[in-house]
Amino acid sequence: MARYTGPVCRLCRREGVKLYLKGEKCFTDKCPVAKRAYAPGQHGQNRKKLTNYGMQLREKQKAKRIYGILETQFRRYYEEAERQKGIAGENLLRLLEMRLDNVVYRLGFANSRPEARQLVRHGHFTVNGKKVNIPSYEVKVNDVIAVAEKSRQSEKFKALAEVATTVPKWLTVDKDKMEGQVIALPQREDIDIPVNETLIVELYSR
Template sequence: MSRYRGPRLRVVRRLGELPGLSRKTPRHAYPPGQHGQSRRKRSEYAIRLEEKQKLRFNYGINEKQLLRYVRKARRATGSTGEALLQLLEMRLDNTVFRLGMAGTIPGARQLVNHGHVTVNGRVVDIASYQCRPGEIISVRDRDASRRLVQTNMEYPGLANIPSHLEFDKNTMTGKVNSMVEREWVALSVNELLVVEYYSRKA
């Protein structure tokens, strides 16, 4: 199952606000499709599946990748749900998005994949790269890269930069100060339901 490349607002209507996927607001508040407006009682499985899908679509990862993150979170100390969110939030594409260099996570992924972003002075073009405290994330020292990010910075996806990051707009340089805290995760999701969903698979 590959990464989703279809209509984004359709997903937002079905799952609710996904700040990383789209900046647009859907015109209709109900889910898409013929039965979107009919109120059906959802099973517990459907609720857990929906929470899992929120993570998948917001962070732009496929099923296999999410399963890998869940297994890694299980091995970490503390809450599995919080460890899972930390792993996803500390991805390079998400960090570039949270610094305001791109309007969405897919836009940030494109910046990273095309070699416009450096980590500690070296070009890193792997979107899933795990950022660590102390690392410096900046725009590559090229006119094309700077112009691209400058345009993106005029329309940032989220207004506030989380407490674990700092960003200098003049030099277009950001720094990871610490691991992200749960309260700064922009996505409204119940991570415990995601862990429950994978309890039989991971």
Template sequence: MARYTGPKVRVSRRLGTNIFENEKGRKALERRPFPPGAHGRTRRRNAGSEYLAQLQEKQKAKYIYGVLERQFRRTYDEANRLQGPTGENLLRLLEQRLDNVSYRAGWASTRPQARQFVSHGLILVNGKRVNIPSYRVRKGDIVSLSAKAQAMIVVQHNIDTLDRRVVGWLETGDGGKQVTVRDLPQREHIDVPVRESLIVELYSK
């Protein structure tokens, strides 16, 4: 699937959060905590229509999880068919993506890097190589690093240095090189800056 390759700092400033979780974006928001453009400094983030607020929340979720519109809409429709709040179901399905699990495990510094690791066949699910970032893990799955990944300096550096608490629905093992899906993620486990209720309102129109 195609992924966003445009100006990431600009997106983060427009949405008011470090969407791509990189140092460049963090520093840019500290220096210029206002939207880009000629009138960005005087524009209020909460100004605008209800529709704009709803659209921005959808954009946040899409950029954070690296999902384009068609796949995002399919995921939303699936979430809408499940029991329970549609917005929470949507975030739960996005959290179960293999690239996100690899990020949550602390093997990658960002979700885009995690997506790259999966695409390059560096991640195993139940001992088998899976190279589809959107692959959805299930309860009981064991996700681990391949032998090649374990030998990579960047992966070991991430394991050693990233100060990221593994979420409650994952359990680490094998010195941080493996995680077991203990349960499906609940809303309290999902720390993304997204107001999912606004996404539901947008698609319910």
């Protein structure tokens, strides 16, 4: 599946906020956003005031980059969100949050969403006892996501199991068993990403 493979810190600098794409590095003084809080490139320090369209575009780009999704797939998520009952913007964020790679990250089994995506692709997780290696797999309420039996002895997961994790209220986690469960659908107040989803809806409604 297609994905962005370039330097991810440039993405954070372009958006002007931390998107937490590099895990622990994002919380240190080495974070490029903290050192160079302007867009990359020759004219990065000469940014002009954004138009309404520019603001809408930037919100869409932030959401895509946070969840590691390219344009065609993101558009499909939006179209599905629009078909569902309720507010399209909130539906969109809910669909993105229910991706398996995001849930793995939210449960604390990866330091970042890109790392969670890679771990899922390599077959380190099961859903309801069955191995799933598709990062975009949509988990459902009551699904149990667990570290695969063969992966539990790796130093990576042993180290993560020892780190205290605060999970959103729509999830529960048992680090001793190396598993978590989806207990409810995420609500907007549970989704702590710096995105104004209303602007994304306005962009696609143009």
